[in-house]
Amino acid sequence: MLAPVEHRVWIATSADCDQAAGLLFDFNREFGEPTPPVAALSRRLAALVEGGDTVVFLGGDGPDGVAVVRLRPAVWSEHLECYLAELYVRPEMRGRGLGRAIMEAVLNEGRRLDADSIEIGVDEPDLGARHLYESLGFTNRVGAGDEAVMYVYELSLRGR
């Protein structure tokens, strides 16, 4: 773990979406997931940002980290609910607090928008991410004694 440093984090405009798309492309390549080409992903991100239901955060000098947050009106209140769809920091920049700095900006923006809550789906083996989220107050626990967990269940609707 290197010493934490100050990181600049900002909300991307559609003009920043090439950089954000490059990071998301590298994210999926690193984890062996399919990804559209950077240009297509950049156009997609720009459309989402302009559509108003998506906030993209960039951080670091590269930039070296990205987060994609989705917003929607809640069912049970008149407020918004947030979903962290993506969070990525370049491998060589990890361990310096950039992911935490981006997440703090995400939470600040959620509060500024008067959102009720934020959710994330996290794979059990992603211990680094789970530690970061837990240290920020996120929980995967339910029940009076926190004795149970909350699962993501998913189903592809393709090829059936």
Next chain:
Amino acid sequence: MLAPVEHRVWIATSADCDQAAGLLFDFNREFGEPTPPVAALSRRLAALVEGGDTVVFLGGDGPDGVAVVRLRPAVWSEHLECYLAELYVRPEMRGRGLGRAIMEAVLNEGRRLDADSIEIGVDEPDLGARHLYESLGFTNRVGAGDEAVMYVYELSLRGR
């Protein structure tokens, strides 16, 4: 378990939102969760349905069951992704296949809309719901050998 029967399931219009709101109100009361009054919830549901990002399903003669599905454009494709926000069947109507009939309508509508996938957050102790979702093909498993699970992490942005 009573014998399964044919259940009528339909997509609610804003005119049906009073009935859907009544079911959602009973849902939260049954599980001791706070809920807005039925009239406020009905207005909220109608606004979401009219806004186009929400599909409400009703089922049974009462109606006796409700599902709320949220839609949004995906990040990684040009398609939609679905999220099952709520599913409820009145206690006295359980065990007759109504929840399954509603879920089949949800999946059919997702496919009709050409959505990529559908996600649900489920608490570990909700064994009946988990069994239903698993029997429909949903999984909470990741990894080559399905050896790990996916968690929901959440954080309230209120009162901090």
